[in-house]
Amino acid sequence: MSSITIRQANTSDFSGLTEIWFNASVKAHDFIPEIYWENNKVQMQNTYLPMSEVYLAEDTTNIYGFIALVENTIAAIFVSPEQQGKGIGKLLINHAKGIRNNLELNVYQQNTNSVRFYESVGFKVLEETLDEETESKEFLMRWERSF
Template sequence: MVISIRRPRHDEGEQLIAIWCRSVDATHHFLSAEYRAELEPLVRSFLPEAPLWVAVNAHDEPVGFMILSGQHMDALFVDADRRGRGVGRILVEHALSQAPELTTNVNEQNEQAVGFYKKMGFKVTGRTEIDDRGKPYPLLNLACRKE
């Protein structure tokens, strides 16, 4: 699969929200249904203004995205149908090319994501008992330095 990274287009908002929904539904089984329902409107409100990078296939269709703020990757989501095909790796490699001392946070209960980040060379630098919204979903703080 050929993947390119680019900035989002203004007409891709719904596609990116759909990717977020499918990705979260496939990987965040630990979230309560109520909390998952709370998150979607929040994502819809901030995503259009976020500093996004979009992974696109050979047909220029979004298959994943990340939010990169300075040296911190705020989010990484890959369409559920594209997981395990290198999209996340390509996004992280792009992030490291922009931010050689990259940090991120990951839900501790998202074991697949934790394993992915460790495989990509991230190290755990800390842990919080709650997520960014004060909910009981522990976060691991991670850091990776481009070699």
């Protein structure tokens, strides 16, 4: 893998980012039926990504993952399943930390790998919430810059 850079995404990237989102979501959320993710693909590409500030991690040949911010909320962070565990998620989080003083996100409690990942990069659980659409319990997690 050559050196990975982060840049702001543009609309021509959204189709590829939606595929990364879909593949990573199906892998990480086996407790939610795949049809849920399938049914949200169009919305992800045409609504959620365009309304977010999106940064992607790439090298000269591939896009490996992305982070989508809505103000101080991480609306999405996904890395291609075959590229997970290689530090790409951490690069994306660190990029977001460089441009924000605090960040919040919701993560499914059953997605224990992601919960551990967020804790490892400084996020703390604030409260337990419920994603009404999937009826799955979530954690609201937050990171704050210490001055």
